[in-house]
Amino acid sequence: MDKMPKWADVLLIPFINLLLAFILSGLVILAIGKDPLVAIKTMVEGSFGSTNAWGYTLYYATNYIFTGLAVAIAFHARMFNIGGEGQAAIGGLGVALVCLAVDWPHWTLALPAATIGAAIFGAGWALIPAYLQARRGSHIVITTIMFNFISAALMGYLLVNTLKEPGNMAAETRDFPAGAHLPSFHEMLAPFGVEFSKHAPANISFLLALLCCFLFWVLIWRTRLGFAIRSFGHSETAARYAGISPTKIIMISMMISGALAGLMAINNVMGESERLILNSVEGAGFIGIAVALMGRSHPVGVFLAALLFGFLTQGGAELQLWENIPRELVVVIQALVILFTGALDNMVRAPVERLFLKFKKRVA
Amino acid sequence: MQDAPKLGRQDTAAPAIELRGISKAFGPVQANKDISISVERGAIHGIVGENGAGKSTLMSILYGFYKADAGEIYIGGQKTAIPDSQAAISAGIGMVHQHFKLVENFTVLENVVLGAEDGALLRPSLAKARKLLTELAKEYELNVDPDALIENLSVGHQQRVEILKALYRHADILILDEPTGVLTPAEADHLFRILRNLKNEGKTIILITHKLREIMDVTDTVSVMRRGEMKGTIKTKDTSPEDLAERMVGRKVLLQVDKTPANPGKSILEVKDLRVTDSKGVVRLKGISFDVRAGEILGIAGVSGNGQSELLEVLGGFETATGNIHINGHPIDLTGKFSDGQSRRAQGIAHVPEDRQREGLIMDFMAWENIAFGYHNDPAYNKNALLMDNAAIRSDTEGKMERFDVRPPNPRLQAKNFSGGNQQKIVLAREIERNPDLLLVGQPTRGVDIGAIEFIHQQIVALRDQGKAILLVSVELEEILSLSDRIAVMFDGQIMGERLPGETDEKELGLLMAGMNGKAA
DSSP states (O other), X not given: OOOOXXXXXXXXXXXXXXXXXXXXXXXXXXXXXXXXXXXXXXXXXXXXXXXXXXXXXXXXXXXXXXXXXXXXXHHHTTOOOOOHHHHHHHHHHHHXXXXXXXXXXXXXXXXXHHHHHHHHHHHHHHHHHHHHHHHHOOOHHHHHHHHHHHXXXXXXXXXXXXXXXXXXXXXXXXXXXXXXXXXXXXXXXXXXXXXXXXXXOOBTHHHHHHHHHHHHHHHHHHBHHHHHHHHHHHOHHHHHHTTOOHHHHHHXXXXXXXXXXXXXXXXXXXXXXXXXXXXXXXXXXXXXXXXXXXXXXXXXXXXXXXXXXXXXXXXXXXXXXXXXXXXXXXXXXXXXXXXXXXXXXXXXXXXXXXXXXXXXXXXX | OOOSOOHHHHOOSSOSEEEEEEEEEETTEXXXXXXEEEEOTTOEEEEEEOTTSSHHHHHHHHTTSSOOSEEEEXXXXXXXXXXXXHHHXXXXXXXXXXXXXXXXXXXXXXXXXXXXXXXXXXXXXXXHHHHHHHHHHXXXXXXXXXXXXXXXXXXXXXXXXXXHHHHHTTOSEEEEEXXXXXXXXXXXXXXXXXXXXXXXXXXXXXXXXXXXXXXXXXXXXXXXXXXXEEEEEEEGGGOOHHHHHHHHHSSOOOOSOOOOOOOOOSEEEEXXXXXXXOTTSOEEEEEEEEEEETTOEEEEEOOTTSSHHHHHHHXXXXXXXXXXXXXXXXXXXXXXXXXXXHHHHHTTEEEEOSOIIIIIOXXXXXXXXXXHTXXXXXXXXXXXXXXXXXXXXHHHHHHHHHHTTOSSOOTTSBGGGSOHHHHHHXXXXXXXXXXXXXXXXXXXXXXXXXXXXXXXXXXXXXXHHTTOEEEEEOSOHHHHHHHOSXXXXXXXXXXXXXXXXXXXXXXXXXXHHTTOOTTTO
């Protein structure tokens, strides 16, 4: 069977998908009596127009890189982990416990410890659904989504009853010690003479996310474990023939997935709020699914898709703020992007593929 | 369905089907090149060719699955456009696919009617179908219980349901794609009787097969295809299997395996009282015992689904069992707790699995990844404890591809882009070059072209001559008879008997395969 060139597959198709999503979004904005061109200008300026804007966009993108990688690695083992939301929340618990347990002298010590805490808690939360899938055959989609609800309830309980500081009216922990403060982009870039906004939440976790992208690539395409995970993901019968244990692969890949989702807490809990609050994940776990789908489970793709969704989140917030476009509509725009890039991918792919083949034949 | 007969079908002088100048390309691959063929009404017409010769593509065009790039189709002398299978059915073409397209938990009657119901209510259609089925059963020996569930029917009967489906849709032209692949010799004979009956009633039959003996037995005319081209149509009585094979491959082919008598040494594999119960609680192996010695090929004959697959899976380490298996005198764990495919490989067992596309290869992996598949823990394939040495695997793959004549010799090509024969060569190269004490081979030449079959057989015999033990499982009796030094026949999870190839024949083996003891009968 013939295929279209790879660049079209990787770049052109997502681009057309996005374009369609934006055109449709424009029509929706037009329908409520606003100017789509002003809206897009507001979005772009609000997410890329200043270092402050960049700081927010990259902050959201960091969240989505972690959750996107989490979903992506599970995809490689043909597991659909939609529990990123819960795993990230529990990862936040791990981060909070680590940060509050010790009066950290410096972030260089706190960050590795919190990273381990986030990863262990996130992985642990994924472990139970993984075990149920591997040994009991309970479908991973069902169990992981159930675990999202359980984690939400658990976090609510802990924050209200156990972790809340006496006298505080909000369901949140006390602030992390100053030694657990992660360098923000402002602090990181100041020595190089770059003036980055003081108030933007983007922090050093962005670099951790990039490191995870690289390690993800090494793991999947350069190690035996990655080989085994991909083998299992492509064909369980073949994996069994090769002596690759399905149980082991399901457990390991799901735990790595949960750990990656948990690592998101380094960014939002440790890097941004510097305390554990309720609903800290804010849907990033679910957006990770769209990011992984759009990024084709490849770290570079995940990175680019995470940037896009960072832009949508930040730009959407700006729309709401300046254009008086209701929040619900911003969600509609995000949903359209997910719909076109994820669910309706084949709608664009088939005609474009045909077009390419026709063109090729004419040339040949 | 349409009861009004098509004009073209009335014209009895014109050929039933005529294809003129059919071409079809998939990208750079020209699957059909300017093919013209004419099939006489009331004839059984065979189409032979190696895998990838374009037989299936041609039939898919005729049945409306693909649209030809160029060319015309004439049905009964009338030019007909066949954009989809519905149009093919209206034109009186019926197809029996290699893999049946039946709903397992529907009855025969429901399957026959499915998609061709007369109206919103099912009952009239079912009644009509029941009547027709009774008539057809009498007329053509096509007897099947209309109320039986498909899943309870034997493969031979399921195939009859497929034929009935086509006839219910008023098919005048019946295309059968590799129909005997899953049948016992007796079932195949029955099928051919049915086909002859259909022919006598004026139906036209196109038989696609790679089994030359069937072509010789049952067809009137035969067309040979090679590399997308039609290499001519001959009267069957004017040709011979050797002649056909030569036309198919384009050179002289050895249909018989050239091998010296075996020189068996010590016992390598000893199996005692092996029992397997599958996850549904069905007993698949009912206590079988045998041994394979160094330097001999033990062939296991049998219709597929009689426990051979489970036997290979147990030996390959991915199915649990009870009983005893010794390899080189060492017991191996059958509980699955302390062993898997990896430990089997470490014990000197290599395995060419029955289904290379689902087990032996990962179709989306590149050739070099498939060469490492199952041996990815080999130190030679790894740089250190953590990283694999992809470059080393690729260069090893290049050598293997050259020695096993894999074409194209490109390690970066995905497995799915190789032909069946070349896919099998990749698996064989991987397993044979491990220099195993015992080689398990399942269906080594299924879906493999004649040229490659010759090569694969030579490789297996060469390994035997190096003093290795080989367990061969095949549903092709010819293959079993020509390769094996000893033959065991399996039926219903048991070994019905052992024979020496020189002292038995297809008839006796066929009886054993059907569960009857040949000597007693």
